[in-house]
Amino acid sequence: MKTKQFSILLFASAIFLINSCAPAYVPNVINAPMLTNQGEIQAAIHFGTSGFNPQFAYAFTNHLGIMLNASFLDMTSDTSSTSDFYHKHSFFEFGPGYYTNFGSSRFKFGTYGGVGFGKINAEYENEIWNSRVEVKCTRLFLQPTVGVTSKIFDLGISTRFVVVTFNQDSEKDTGIMFEPALTAKLGWDHIKAVGQIGLSYPLNSDNIHFVYQPGLVSLGIQGNFGKIFK
Numbered sequence: 001m002k003t004k005q006f007s008i009l010l011f012a013s014a015i016f017l018i019n020s021c022a023p024a025y026v027p028n029v030i031n032a033p034m035l036t037n038q039g040e041i042q043a044a045i046h047f048g049t050s051g052f053n054p055q056f057a058y059a060f061t062n063h064l065g066i067m068l069n070a071s072f073l074d075m076t077s078d079t080s081s082t083s084d085f086y087h088k089h090s091f092f093e094f095g096p097g098y099y100t101n102f103g104s105s106r107f108k109f110g111t112y113g114g115v116g117f118g119k120i121n122a123e124y125e126n127e128i129w130n131s132r133v134e135v136k137c138t139r140l141f142l143q144p145t146v147g148v149t150s151k152i153f154d155l156g157i158s159t160r161f162v163v164v165t166f167n168q169d170s171e172k173d174t175g176i177m178f179e180p181a182l183t184a185k186l187g188w189d190h191i192k193a194v195g196q197i198g199l200s201y202p203l204n205s206d207n208i209h210f211v212y213q214p215g216l217v218s219l220g221i222q223g224n225f226g227k228i229f230k
Contacts, residue, residue: 024120024122024135024166024210024211024212025137025164025166025175025177025200025210025211025212025213026049026050026051026071026073026087026089026212026213027050027162027177027179027198027200027212027213027216028050028053028069028070028071028091028093029046029048029050029053029055029069029071029196029216029218029220030143030145030158030160030179030181030183030196030198030216031044031055031057031067031069031112031143032110032145032147032156032158032181032183032196033057033065033067033099033110034099034108034110034145034147034149034154034156035057035059035065035099035108035110036059036101036105036108036149036227036228037059037062037226037227037228038059038060038061038062039059039226040058040059040224040225040226040227040228041056041057041058041059041224041225041226042055042056042057042058042222042223042224042225043055043056043057043222043223043225044056044194044220044221044222044223045220045221046194046196046218046219046220047218047219047220048196048216048217048218048219048220049213049215049216049217049218050071050073050213050216050218051071051072051073051074051089052071052072052073053069053070053071053072053218053220054069054070055067055068055069055070055222056068056069059099059226063098063099063100064096064097064098064099065096065097065098065099065110065112066094066095066096066097067094067095067097067112067114068092068093068094069092069093069094069116070090070091070092070093071089071090071091071118072089072090072091073087073088073089074088075087075088076088076121086121086122086132087120087121087122088120088121088122089118089119089120089121089122089137090118090119091116091117091118091137091139092116092117092118093114093115093116093117093139093141094114094115094116095112095113095114095115095141095143096112096113096114097110097111097112097113097143098110098111099111106148106149106150107146107147107148108145108146108147108148108149108156109144109145109146110144110145111142111143111144111145112141112142112143113140113141113142113143114140114141115138115139115140115141116137116138116139116140116141117136117137117138117139118136118137118139119134119135119136119137120134120135120137120166121133121134121135122135133168134168135166135167135168136166136167136168137164137165137166137167138164138165138167139162139163139164139165140162140163140164141160141161141162141163142160142161143158143159143160143161144158144159145157145158145159145183147183149185151188151189151229152186152187152188153184153185153186154183154184154185154186154192155182155183155184155185156182156183156184157180157181157182157183158180158181158182158183158198159178159179159180159181160177160178160179160180160181161176161177161178161179162175162176162177162178162179163175163176163177164177166210173208173209173210174204174208175202175204175208175210175212176202176203176204177200177201177202177203177212178199178200178201178202178203179198179199179200179201179216180198180199181196181197181198181199181216182196182197182198183195183196184196185222187222189224189229190223190224190225190227191221191222191223191224192221192222192224193219193220193221193222194218194219194220194221194222195218195219195220196216196217196218197215197216197217198215198216198217199214199215199216200212200213200214200215200216201214
């Protein structure tokens with residue numbers, strides 16, 4: 001029963017943030033692993049305003065890591081012409097990064113950059129596209145994070161810069177997005193609940209034609225394996 005109530009609350013929050021204009025761009029959950037040592041593996045799943053978001057991070061060395069992320073959202077239950085809301089997307093991204101400890105092993109800095117690909121089915125009208133079309137998406141990102149970790153609680157502040165391009169037939173539209181986010185993790189050693197809240201704002205708003213979701217909220221759970229706790 002509690003799980004059902006939680007799902008309804010999360011769905012309502014997504015509808016509130018996304019609203020009826022069916023954004024073409026919905027920011028995925030930021031993967032903020034805050035790695036500690038070589039061989040560490042982090043795997044997480046998130047549910048929120050960007051749908052279902054699985055995440056993975058692995059530390060190849062004591063300073064080099066890689067992340068793999070995905071996002072899936074389907075809000076297309078009513079496909080009739082009178083539907084007020086219609087949005088569906090699938091998105092995948094990967095990127096290498098650098099991380100380090102500073103001050104002590106509890107304080108972290110990491111930065112990752114990479115590329116993502118996906119497609120969106122949405123209902124909207126603008127100067128370029130008709131409603132209910134499939135649009136391909138390509139995205140480049142750069143994402144620095146600073147944070148602090150412990151056995152019980154982790155806190156990270158990320159700033160993601162995104163260049164996202166939408167393509168439909170011969171038309172394309174490119175936005176430069178600024179996406180700060182706060183990530184909190186609570187649990188014990190290897191398993192923690194994860195929450196994130198963030199914003200998404202276009203730095204070239206005068207030159208874009210697509211609509212976008214301005215906020216990001218998610219909850220999930222993360223497993224951490226191979227970490228050396230000090």
